[in-house]
Amino acid sequence: MFNPKTIRSDFPIFTHNPLGERLVYLDSAATSQKPQVVLDAILQYYQTTNANVHRGVHQLSDKSTQTWDDSRATIANFFDAKTDELIITRNTTEAINGVAYGWGEHNLSEGDVIVATLMEHHANIVCWQELARRTGARLEFVTLAKDGRLNQKSLRENLSLPKVKLLALTHVSNTLGTLNPIAEIIAEARALQPNIRVLIDAAQSAPHIPVSFTKLDADFLVFSGHKMLGPMGIGGVFVRSTLLQSNQMRPWLFGGGMIAAVTTTATTFTDEVSERFTAGTPDVASAVGLATACKYLSKLHMQDVGQRDLELVLYALEKLGEVPEIEIIGPQDFASSEVDRVGSVAFIYKGMHAHDVAQVLDSVGVAVRSGHHCTMPLHQQFGWAASVRASFNVYNTKQDVDALVAGLNKVRQVFNR
Ligand SMILES: Cc1ncc(COP(=O)(O)O)c(C=O)c1O
Structure with a gap:
C-alpha cells in the first residue's frame, strides 16, 4: 500500500538537511532524493565487497563481479x-552520446535525416547536431501544439521526409510534463519508414511509470539513475539485441x-x-545503488507510483x-480516462522573472x-524567457503542493502584485 508518510521517512534528506522536515523538495525532475536503503547498499558494497571486477581470480574480485552482474x-x-541489452553509462546524456558515436557514426551519412522534437532536453538535441555536423546528416524538428503536445501534422510530415534514419523522442517532457504516446508514434514511424531507428529518452518517465523496453519496440532507450532514486553517476542505454549482434552498434569507448x-x-x-561496452573500471557501487533503487520502486509497484504521481499532478x-498571476504550461485538458501528463507542473509567473519567484x-x-x-528551443517556440517548475517523486505529498501555493502568495506580497 502506498503510504507517502512512511515513504518520506525512508529518505534521510528530510531530517538531515538544514531545513529539516520543513524542506519542501519540488525539484525531483532535476534529481531525486535517495532512500536510506540505497545509501546503505553503496556503503555496504565498499565495506564488504570492494575489488575490481572481471580481472581478478581472488574471491573478493569474484564477489564484486557477481555483484556487478546481479546489479x-x-x-x-x-x-x-x-x-x-543494457549498456551502463554515467547518465542519459552519456547514453545519447554513446548512441551517436556507437551507432550514428557508422550508420548515417550525407543527406540522412534525424528527426527530434522541440520538447527535447538539450541532451537529445545537441548530440544529434554534433552527429549531423560530423556525418553530413540533417536534423529536423517536430513542432508543438499550443497545448504542449506534439503537433501531429508536423510529426507525420517530418517522418515522411526522404531518408529519415532516426527518430529521437522523449517519453515525458521535463518541462511540459507531456507524456507522449510513444507506442503509437513508434508504430507510425515504422509504417512510414520501415528502416527507421527510434531512440526513446526515458529520463523523466522511468521514475514515475512502468517502462517496458521490450513492449515499446524501441531500438534505444536511455535513462538516468539519479532521477529514479539511484545515485548520481549511473544511467544507461538499452539497445535492441540485433543491433548489438550485427555490430551496427559498436563500442565507442x-x-x-x-x-x-x-x-x-x-x-x-x-x-x-x-x-564490450565497459571500457575501464565500472562504477560497481553506483550499479548496486541503482539496482537497490529499482528494487525499492518495484516494491512500491510502478503502477501505484504512477497513480500517486497522477493524483499529485492533478492536485497541483x-x-x-x-x-491568478500564473500561467500553467503543458497539457491541462484531458479526456476523462487519459491524463497524458507526468511528474511535474511548470508555469510562467506573469510579469516576473522565474528566478525571482524561485x-x-x-x-x-x-x-x-x-x-x-x-529546453531552450521549447521556450523559444512559445516565447518564454524562463519558467518555474515544480516536480515530484514518491516522497511528495499534497501538503507540498499547498506549501508551494502558499509560497506563491508570499511572492505576491514581496513584489506587491
Ligand atoms: C528528458 C531528459 N533527458 C535528458 C536529461 C539529461 O539527464 P542527465 O543530466 O542525467 O544526463 C534530462 C535531465 O534533466 C531530462 O529531463
Whole structure:
C-alpha cells in the first residue's frame, strides 16, 4: 500500500538537511532524493565487497563481479529488458552520446535525416547536431501544439521526409510534463519508414511509470539513475539485441576490460555486452545503488507510483490553477480516462522573472527549479524567457503542493502584485 508518510521517512534528506522536515523538495525532475536503503547498499558494497571486477581470480574480485552482474540484471529487469541489452553509462546524456558515436557514426551519412522534437532536453538535441555536423546528416524538428503536445501534422510530415534514419523522442517532457504516446508514434514511424531507428529518452518517465523496453519496440532507450532514486553517476542505454549482434552498434569507448585480444597493431573486442561496452573500471557501487533503487520502486509497484504521481499532478494543476498571476504550461485538458501528463507542473509567473519567484519560494523552504530546464528551443517556440517548475517523486505529498501555493502568495506580497 502506498503510504507517502512512511515513504518520506525512508529518505534521510528530510531530517538531515538544514531545513529539516520543513524542506519542501519540488525539484525531483532535476534529481531525486535517495532512500536510506540505497545509501546503505553503496556503503555496504565498499565495506564488504570492494575489488575490481572481471580481472581478478581472488574471491573478493569474484564477489564484486557477481555483484556487478546481479546489479545489471536487476536494472534490466526493472525496464523489462534483457541484461545483454543494457549498456551502463554515467547518465542519459552519456547514453545519447554513446548512441551517436556507437551507432550514428557508422550508420548515417550525407543527406540522412534525424528527426527530434522541440520538447527535447538539450541532451537529445545537441548530440544529434554534433552527429549531423560530423556525418553530413540533417536534423529536423517536430513542432508543438499550443497545448504542449506534439503537433501531429508536423510529426507525420517530418517522418515522411526522404531518408529519415532516426527518430529521437522523449517519453515525458521535463518541462511540459507531456507524456507522449510513444507506442503509437513508434508504430507510425515504422509504417512510414520501415528502416527507421527510434531512440526513446526515458529520463523523466522511468521514475514515475512502468517502462517496458521490450513492449515499446524501441531500438534505444536511455535513462538516468539519479532521477529514479539511484545515485548520481549511473544511467544507461538499452539497445535492441540485433543491433548489438550485427555490430551496427559498436563500442565507442576503448581500453581495458572490453577486449578479446590486443597486439601492438590490432585489437579484437569481446562479444560479451557487459564487457564490450565497459571500457575501464565500472562504477560497481553506483550499479548496486541503482539496482537497490529499482528494487525499492518495484516494491512500491510502478503502477501505484504512477497513480500517486497522477493524483499529485492533478492536485497541483487544480491548486495552481487558482493562482491568478500564473500561467500553467503543458497539457491541462484531458479526456476523462487519459491524463497524458507526468511528474511535474511548470508555469510562467506573469510579469516576473522565474528566478525571482524561485528565490522567494526558497526563502520559505520550497525548492523549485527556474530557468529553461535545458529546453531552450521549447521556450523559444512559445516565447518564454524562463519558467518555474515544480516536480515530484514518491516522497511528495499534497501538503507540498499547498506549501508551494502558499509560497506563491508570499511572492505576491514581496513584489506587491
Ligand atoms: C528528458 C531528459 N533527458 C535528458 C536529461 C539529461 O539527464 P542527465 O543530466 O542525467 O544526463 C534530462 C535531465 O534533466 C531530462 O529531463
